[in-house]
Amino acid sequence: MGKLSMTRDMLKPIAIYALVLAGGAFVLQWLEYKYLARAFAPEIYIALIALGFTALGVWVGHRLTPKTVAPAFERNLAALKSLGVTDRELGVLELLAAGRSNKEIARSLEISPNTVKTHIANLFAKLEVERRTQAVQKARELSIVP
Amino acid sequence: MGKLSMTRDMLKPIAIYALVLAGGAFVLQWLEYKYLARAFAPEIYIALIALGFTALGVWVGHRLTPKTVAPAFERNLAALKSLGVTDRELGVLELLAAGRSNKEIARSLEISPNTVKTHIANLFAKLEVERRTQAVQKARELSIVP
DNA sequence: GGCCGTTTCACCCTTTCGTACGATATCCAA
DNA sequence: TTGGATATCGTACGAAAGGGTGAAACGGCC
Numbered sequence: 001m002g003k004l005s006m007t008r009d010m011l012k013p014i015a016i017y018a019l020v021l022a023g024g025a026f027v028l029q030w031l032e033y034k035y036l037a038r039a040f041a042p043e044i045y046i047a048l049i050a051l052g053f054t055a056l057g058v059w060v061g062h063r064l065t066p067k068t069v070a071p072a073f074e075r076n077l078a079a080l081k082s083l084g085v086t087d088r089e090l091g092v093l094e095l096l097a098a099g100r101s102n103k104e105i106a107r108s109l110e111i112s113p114n115t116v117k118t119h120i121a122n123l124f125a126k127l128e129v130e131r132r133t134q135a136v137q138k139a140r141e142l143s144i145v146p
Numbered sequence: 147m148g149k150l151s152m153t154r155d156m157l158k159p160i161a162i163y164a165l166v167l168a169g170g171a172f173v174l175q176w177l178e179y180k181y182l183a184r185a186f187a188p189e190i191y192i193a194l195i196a197l198g199f200t201a202l203g204v205w206v207g208h209r210l211t212p213k214t215v216a217p218a219f220e221r222n223l224a225a226l227k228s229l230g231v232t233d234r235e236l237g238v239l240e241l242l243a244a245g246r247s248n249k250e251i252a253r254s255l256e257i258s259p260n261t262v263k264t265h266i267a268n269l270f271a272k273l274e275v276e277r278r279t280q281a282v283q284k285a286r287e288l289s290i291v292p
Numbered sequence: 293g294g295c296c297g298t299t300t301c302a303c304c305c306t307t308t309c310g311t312a313c314g315a316t317a318t319c320c321a322a
Numbered sequence: 323t324t325g326g327a328t329a330t331c332g333t334a335c336g337a338a339a340g341g342g343t344g345a346a347a348c349g350g351c352c
Contacts, residue, residue, distance in 0.1 A: 050199040057203020058210065065211035088329065099280030102309070114331055121311070130310080131338090133278055134245030232298065248339070260301050267340075277308095278339080 076143035083126045085144070092119040097136045097145040222289035229272045231290070238265040243282045243291040 080090065095105040102120070106113040124130055127138045139145045226236065241251045248266070252259040270276055273284045285291045 049196055053196040053200040054203040054206070057200040057205075058207035059203075060200070061204035061207025061209075062211050063207075064204065065208050086328065096279070097283075099275070099277055099283045101277065111329085112331055114333085115329075117310075118330080120309085124310080129245070131245055131247060132309080133242070133282060136279060136282065137243075137245045234299065257299085258301055260303085261299075263340075264300080267342090270340085276340080 073146040074143065079142040079144060083142075085123070085126055089119050089123050089126075090144070092116060093123055093135070093139055094145055096120065096123075096132055097139060219292040220289065225288040225290060229288075231269070231272055235265050235269050235272075236290070238262060239269055239281070239285055240291055242266065242269075242278055243285060 085093070091109060092105055095108055100108070102113050102116045106116045109116070120132070120135075123135055127135050129135045129138055136145070231239070237255060238251055241254055246254065248259050248262045252262045255262070266278070266281075269281055273281050275281045275284055282291070
């Protein structure tokens with residue numbers, strides 16, 4: 001359910017829209033009532049008012065809806081499992097995607113650089129790539145890393 | 147200006163909402179008219195109708211606004227300029243971000259691998275990085291590449 | 293003409309990366 | 323207890339990548 005979640009910076013435009021609509025409401029109502037009240041039955045007239053302001057509201061609601069949805073990265077655990085990527089390899093992959101060198105990754109994880117190379121080689125095989133830049137790209141596509 | 151751009155898959159929900167609102171309009175109008183018409187002046191009554199349906203419209207408009215905005219990558223030309231990244235360097239950067247090797251980039255652009263290395267070295271200096279994975283990361287942050 | 297930015301290329305050297313082996317240790321389930 | 327998955331580390335070698343420097347060619351601009 002897409003709730004109308006209010007944020008502080010939405011209040012100002014809302015107030016502006018509210019004022020515009022309130023003002024417009026009275027003007028339209030008073031002016032058009034004079035001409036339409038006699039031409040249509042009250043039910044028809046009110047229905048027109050309702051539809052008109054509904055349309056206006058749709059537009060306003062559309063404008064108020066934030067365009068940029070929060071990133072909200074969710075790791076694709078299914079992909080990880082189907083590829084057979086282990087926890088340790090995932091840890092290496094994250095540092096890899098962060099632009100770290102093998103030596104830095106080794107220091108971070110407190111393991112030998114040789115072990116890092118082993119993990120990365122296994123990752124390459126599982127991701128079906130042969131370069132670390134490609135590995136990062138593919139991992140991103142698969143939502144394994146942000 | 148955020149236009150209410152219509153897409154084919156928005157038409158069905160719109161039709162549903164329209165029917166709901168139209169039906170609700172007549173019911174509400176007929177029922178409440180009986181009770182409120184005598185309690186308030188017509189102007190007040192109509193204003194209430196207008197405000198109520200505006201609120202309803204706002205909610206509908208909010209619901210109709212697509213949550214997931216299209217990717218719509220827009221290159222940050224300002225960043226490119228402020229960093230002094232040239233057109234050629236940008237071309238190299240794109241292939242770099244695609245996971246290509248220097249040799250592949252050279253073939254794609256029909257230039258010498260040495261030239262590619264020069265461009266990449268210049269890119270590293272301008273992006274203030276020292277590894278291609280970091281360059282890709284930074285370029286992405288700056289919206290230079292998707 | 294002379295200057296500047298851009299693009300191109302070359303050479304040398306060091307470091308990093310990637311690959312291909314093998315090896316050991318642990319843990320857990322069959 | 324045997325086997326498989328995982329994690330660890332090693333060696334060795336070739337391939338990329340990266341750093342430093344220099345330079346030629348081109349076009350635009352003053």
